[in-house]
Amino acid sequence: MMPGETPQDTSVHRATELIEFREITKIYGAGEGEVRALQGIDLKILAGEFVAIMGPSGSGKSTAMNIVGCLDSPTSGQYLFSGNEVGTLDRDQRALLRRNYLGFVFQGYNLLARTSALENVELPLIYLGMSRSERRKLSYEALEKVGLKGREKHGPSQLSGGQQQRVAIARAIVTRPAILLADEPTGNLDTARSVEIMNILESLNKNDGITVLMVTHEPELAEYASRLVHFVDGRIESDVPNQVRGRHVF
Amino acid sequence: MAALNLTFRTKCGADMFFETFRLALHAIFRNATRSFLTVLGIVIGVAAVIAMVTVGQGSTDQVEEEVASLGTNLLMVMPGATQQGPGTGGSASSFTIADSDAIESELASIRVSAPTNTRMLTAIFGNNNYATTVTGTDNRFMDVRDWNVASGRAFYESELRSGTMVCIIGETVKKELFGNSDPVDTFIRLKQVSCRIIGVMEEKGASSFGTDQDDLVLVPIRAFQRRIAGDRDVNLIYASVRDAFTTEKATVDIENLLRDRRNIDFGEEDDFGVMDMKQITSMLTGITNVLTGLLSAVAAVSLLVGGIGIMNIMLVSVTERTREIGIRLAVGASEGQVLLQFLVESIVLSVIGGLLGILLGLALGFLGAVVLKIPFTPDPKIILIAFAFSAMVGVVFGYFPARRAARLDPIDALRHQ
Ligand SMILES: Nc1ncnc2c1ncn2[C@@H]1O[C@H](COP(=O)(O)OP(=O)(O)OP(=O)(O)O)[C@@H](O)[C@H]1O
Numbered sequence: 001m002m003p004g005e006t007p008q009d010t011s012v013h014r015a016t017e018l019i020e021f022r023e024i025t026k027i028y029g030a031g032e033g034e035v036r037a038l039q040g041i042d043l044k045i046l047a048g049e050f051v052a053i054m055g056p057s058g059s060g061k062s063t064a065m066n067i068v069g070c071l072d073s074p075t076s077g078q079y080l081f082s083g084n085e086v087g088t089l090d091r092d093q094r095a096l097l098r099r100n101y102l103g104f105v106f107q108g109y110n111l112l113a114r115t116s117a118l119e120n121v122e123l124p125l126i127y128l129g130m131s132r133s134e135r136r137k138l139s140y141e142a143l144e145k146v147g148l149k150g151r152e153k154h155g156p157s158q159l160s161g162g163q164q165q166r167v168a169i170a171r172a173i174v175t176r177p178a179i180l181l182a183d184e185p186t187g188n189l190d191t192a193r194s195v196e197i198m199n200i201l202e203s204l205n206k207n208d209g210i211t212v213l214m215v216t217h218e219p220e221l222a223e224y225a226s227r228l229v230h231f232v233d234g235r236i237e238s239d240v241p242n243q244v245r246g247r248h249v250f
Numbered sequence: 251m252a253a254l255n256l257t258f259r260t261k262c263g264a265d266m267f268f269e270t271f272r273l274a275l276h277a278i279f280r281n282a283t284r285s286f287l288t289v290l291g292i293v294i295g296v297a298a299v300i301a302m303v304t305v306g307q308g309s310t311d312q313v314e315e316e317v318a319s320l321g322t323n324l325l326m327v328m329p330g331a332t333q334q335g336p337g338t339g340g341s342a343s344s345f346t347i348a349d350s351d352a353i354e355s356e357l358a359s360i361r362v363s364a365p366t367n368t369r370m371l372t373a374i375f376g377n378n379n380y381a382t383t384v385t386g387t388d389n390r391f392m393d394v395r396d397w398n399v400a401s402g403r404a405f406y407e408s409e410l411r412s413g414t415m416v417c418i419i420g421e422t423v424k425k426e427l428f429g430n431s432d433p434v435d436t437f438i439r440l441k442q443v444s445c446r447i448i449g450v451m452e453e454k455g456a457s458s459f460g461t462d463q464d465d466l467v468l469v470p471i472r473a474f475q476r477r478i479a480g481d482r483d484v485n486l487i488y489a490s491v492r493d494a495f496t497t498e499k500a501t502v503d504i505e506n507l508l509r510d511r512r513n514i515d516f517g518e519e520d521d522f523g524v525m526d527m528k529q530i531t532s533m534l535t536g537i538t539n540v541l542t543g544l545l546s547a548v549a550a551v552s553l554l555v556g557g558i559g560i561m562n563i564m565l566v567s568v569t570e571r572t573r574e575i576g577i578r579l580a581v582g583a584s585e586g587q588v589l590l591q592f593l594v595e596s597i598v599l600s601v602i603g604g605l606l607g608i609l610l611g612l613a614l615g616f617l618g619a620v621v622l623k624i625p626f627t628p629d630p631k632i633i634l635i636a637f638a639f640s641a642m643v644g645v646v647f648g649y650f651p652a653r654r655a656a657r658l659d660p661i662d663a664l665r666h667q
């Protein structure tokens with residue numbers, strides 16, 4: 001990509017398989033103490049979907065998310081991103097895949113300490129090689145989108161949990177990724193705060209066309225998704241479209 | 251299947267450099283305490299090297315300057331074999347006044363020659379005691395040393411011939427015994443011998459190693475021999491070379507004359523030594539150079555320790571900042587970008603440390619020069635070396651911890667608590 005082009009160039013053609021897992025396994029440790037976190041996962045996610053992953057604790061949800069987010073690699077199996085085999089990419093190429101196409105939101109926010117909301121959101125744009133003024137502009141827009149206008153100069157210690165998570169979402173979407181990965185984004189938040197976050201994710205999916213893959217323990221929050229995937233013991237137990245989408249309980 | 255765009259989108263060099271530099275400064279000020287500790291090691295190391303070398307160089311310059319001020323045409327003749335160094339010839343027989351006179355009168359190459367002998371004695375005036383060096387000599391001492399009487403007068407010929415106990419004192423002795431009052435024509439006691447003060451020498455100030463040249467009392471040599479030393483010895487002869495002759499020629503002349511007068515057979519070693527100012531300079535600067543070398547070695551060690559301190563803190567900080575690195579990797583930083591950030595950060599730190607160290611070192615060196623009353627001559631070469639070293643410390647000790655950080659897997663870095 002040439003300088004001056006907008007990040008929109010990284011959006012991926014619609015109606016294709018954005019994510020495809022083929023027989024993905026992940027084994028931690030070896031011998032006696034080995035843990036089979038994923039035991040052969042097959043999964044396809046289309047561009048534009050809003051998928052919620054559910055399942056009991058320890059069923060491998062986070063492990064799968066980390067592999068999708070290129071933060072971790074599978075023990076075996078193939079991971080195709082937009083039809084491209086991720087296993088064949090080197091470290092730098094995977095960094096570029098994260099930079100250009102992926103946005104990650106963690107349960108624990110993972111903001112840089114002693115760094116303002118604005119600078120946290122700017123971070124991915126720095127690595128994109130964007131100019132300071134361009135970064136400022138996009139970061140202000142992203143923060144406004146998550147409802148944090150006026151809080152740009154506040155550091156994480158001056159923000160509530162819900163506000164910190166909204167900063168993290170702004171940071172994840174400021175590069176206009178093809179897919180937003182959110183691992184229990186409301187895990188540390190109360191119900192009212194959780195609903196605010198879900199409304200933001202829903203809007204990003206509907207209005208900005210960002211594919212969303214989310215892990216949650218709350219069935220009520222899963223209602224926001226268009227599709228529900230259930231993990232049990234490192235396997236997919238069920239994978240169904242969400243019939244009641246839009247009929248929010250809250 | 252859509253092709254992925256996985257090419258780097260980098261900006262032109264200067265812009266990117268500025269951005270990285272700004273980020274590094276940001277990280278440094280965000281962790282001010284840690285940065286301060288890191289810098290401290292380098293500051294102390296660089297300052298120590300510069301201060302030590304500056305003071306060492308200053309004292310060497312001082313010695314050279316002082317010896318040069320004695321005059322390059324001055325020779326010193328001492329009893330004792332030169333191989334063992336001057337002054338070691340306790341067993342070798344001393345000279346006599348006749349030897350000194352012969353050097354002056356028989357050698358065409360010598361303009362004037364002054365016999366001297368010296369003792370440490372306590373000078374007493376009223377209730378004041380002061381231990382000083384008493385030198386027996388005559389007016390030729392002032393000639394060869396190019397040193398004048400400031401107030402009062404020099405010795406009369408009659409006083410020198412008869413050995414009258416009169417004395418000329420140095421400025422320090424005057425201050426110690428008399429304060430600000432005029433000592434001329436008052437009496438002091440030297441080893442129970444009463445002695446009338448006839449003059450005060452010009453102030454000369456401290457010499458190398460801080461010896462005070464004004465701390466002396468001059469008395470006629472015959473009076474010194476009879477009333478103080480109790481012998482007829484002369485232990486040091488100053489000889490001034492005529493302009494038309496080289497010091498080498500004059501040295502050979504004195505050696506031949508004294509061998510003859512002291513009945514040294516052909517093939518036997520001299521039992522005395524003739525030193526010119528070049529030799530004295532190299533002897534004295536040899537000592538200061540050894541000292542400077544030792545001090546510099548100590549300083550270099552402290553610089554190295556400072557460097558290891560930086561490495562240690564960078565390692566610890568990488569551990570502390572592993573989560574930060576995980577976050578940066580997760581949002582798309584490449585290994586190279588994280589590496590560059592840490593590298594620039596540590597270079598900036600050590601350059602700041604180097605600059606502060608240079609300032610502190612120069613300040614300490616200046617202070618040392620003022621206290622020791624030596625010239626302040628900072629050496630640009632040393633400053634450059636110290637600076638280059640601190641920058642190198644930054645690169646070497648910044649690079650390895652940075653590489654370790656950048657090679658972490660994003661998820662491992664993020665899980666690090
Ligand atoms: N780094 C690791 N080393 C060893 N075992 C691990 C590691 N990470 C996860 N596991 C194991 O893998 C299994 C799946 O973990 P994972 O974090 O994916 O579960 P999860 O579905 O996200 O659970 P939760 O809902 O509690 O977040 C668990 O049994 C866990 O103990």
Ligand SMILES: [Mg+2]
Pocket residue numbers: 061062063183
């Ligand atoms: Mg989890």
